[in-house]
Amino acid sequence: MGYIMESEELLSMFNRGNIRICDCRFKLGASDMGRNEYEKEHITGAIYFDLEKDLSGKVEEHGGRHPLPNLGQFKDKLESYGITNDTILVAYDGGEGSFASRFVWLLTYMGHRKVYILNGGYRAWKERGYASDDRLPHYEPAEYHLQIRESVLASYQKVKDFTERRPDDVVLIDSRETKRFLGIEEPIDKKAGHIPGAINKVWTNVLDEGSFLQAEELKQTYKGISRDKEIIVYCGSGVTAAPNYVALKEAGFPNVKVYVGSFSDWISYPDNPIG
Template sequence: MSYIMGKEELLPLLTSNDIRICDCRFRLGTPDAGKSEYDQDHIPGAVYFDLEKDLSGIVGEHGGRHPLPDLTTFKGKLEAYGITNDTVLVAYDGGEGSYASRFVWLLSYLGHRNVQVLDGGYAAWKDAGYPIDTAGADYPATDYHIELNESVFASYEKVKEYTLKNPDDIVLVDSRESKRYQGIEEPIDKKAGHIPGAVNKLWTKVLDNGHFKKKEELQENFSDIDRDKEIIVYCGSGVTASPNYIALKEAGFKHVLIYIGSYSDWISYDDNPIE
């Protein structure tokens, strides 16, 4: 199954009771902007998920800037939106790709079998002149059962072990800009550099004007990575690593995980080495 759905595929599904469209628009630094944009207009029937209130947990000493949400609370959110384990989920953001991809990874971690990102996001949808709505969505509550898929989740302990042993069967991928990876500049986190042993694959290179590139282009982008190895992807806080996760899966890599705490979690431990 592809993790990407085109707007042309979604259009005839708008009236289906088996699908739930998830609006994940967000702006870092302006946390209320995404919900305001949703209230202004959205894809008909869409429900709203906030990056920091829903798709992330409370920031603590460790765990990074966008840690995992409390799964019991998140489960309640899914149930309130009428989502079951069999619901087809399609997530979109403004066209950046990162926020919707975060939703896709999170639901994959919960064990959801059918979740996709809307290619091009809301910008592509509106540009096509497709239907929009201003009404809020109301669905009957359901039951949702979490069946964690640990094969897509890399814990801090796993990454720490990698830096100590540097195993040949794992590749650590840093999704941030080259200047941050190299430690030339660091506009957000308190320490500059990267986790030892990581290679740099900028997340925006898998996208073209908000659309994921074709499979062949994605394969070329990751051609220097052994597809038989386990790939652990990280970024600054576990958000922009998500498009790389989807792109790697689309390119045919089978063993792809996200270190959700990412670099901001790594540097929260003072004794951790940095390159």
Template sequence: MGYIMEKEELLPLLNSSDIRICDCRFQLGSPDAGHNEYEKEHISGAVYFDLEKDLSGQVLKHGGRHPLPDLEKFKDKLESNGISNDTVLIAYDGGEGSFASRFVWLLSYLGHQKVYVLNGGYRAWKDAGYPIDSNQTNNSTREYHIDLNETVLASFQKVKDYTMNRPDHIVLMDSRESKRYEGIEEPIDKKAGHIPGAVNKVWTNVLDNGYYKNKEDLQENFTDIGRDKEIIVYCGSGVTASPNYIALKEAGFKDVKIYVGSFSDWISYDDNPIE
């Protein structure tokens, strides 16, 4: 299935009870900014999901800076916003692409069948003059059943095994900007470099001004990677890996996973090697 919805496709669906629009706007370093923007204005009918309060769990010694959320709490959040397994979900952020894509990947992990990122995000929607308001939407509670899709998640142990054995059928993909991958500079994490054996595919290269590139351009971006490979994508904390996950799926790759703990989890183990 595809993971991208155009604003022109969403517009006629606004009043449908079968969809839920999910505002995922967020600013790293300013955790309240996204919710404040939502309260000021948002796509009509949207509900808010916070990267750190909803889409991530408690930060511990291991697990990275944005670990998986407590799934029961996340299930409650879905249900209280009127979301069931049959609801069509459309997520957007400010146009960066990463926060909405994190939502899409997380729902895919929960086994949700119809979840999309709004191409271009909130900026594209507003620039088109489409309906926005500041109303808080009250939705009737619905029941949600989690049916985990483990095929989209790579564990720490799987990545560890890869670094030790380097099997040919697996590609480990680092989504961070090249200077961080190469260890030239590291503005966030306490160590610099990358997980041994990883190739660098910068996540912003799959986007053009907040829009995902077309299928042909995405295929070109990954032309040096065999379609039969199992791909494990990571970044600093499992957020900006998500656009690469979606881009790979859109380009036709079948077996794609995210290492959610990513580099910040990898370096939390003192004996793990770094290139």
């Protein structure tokens, strides 16, 4: 099994005690929406993780708009939900794919081995008429041990070195919409364009109405990129790069990293060039 789990498979696992379903619904620009939707209704037994309060840290001069969270505090939250290193984690969002993918990548970085994304998110679950309610679950606390996997994280310095040396064995992928990549349109960040040397693989192209494409289709999406290469993916703030990370892994690429700071971190250094 890769990172993708279908609704039917999750349903079959409902009676297992070692599973936690993680609601990651969120809306940029309306930060309370996800939590409000969760409190109204969610998959039975699900717990909530907020993109900006849980899956991201404090915004500072550098680090981008959604930097890594304080891992000690995040570990405490996992423990409060009774999550151990052996717990099966299944994340979902509203069907966008990006917020749940951020959770999946973050837990992978923390060393978790059994973390999955619910394909199609809450929308797909509801369409099938599966169990949901508004009850807030309670779980007994547990112990969680961080086992950081640096191999899935690309540092700012790593990306900086790429732009200066352009090594043949590294591919830098910009996950944003093409207009933003080309610098034609920039609705969020203070500068327009892309990190020099990057190619554009728009994150929405790995999804079909919120569900990830099949592995063979994903291989075609990245056709022309050798699996022997080291792949670094970024976006505006490290969120929509995550679906590309998931998709690349599903397509069989072994060495994939996320530059969490992404373009918003890159442009926080005024002397950095822009393509």
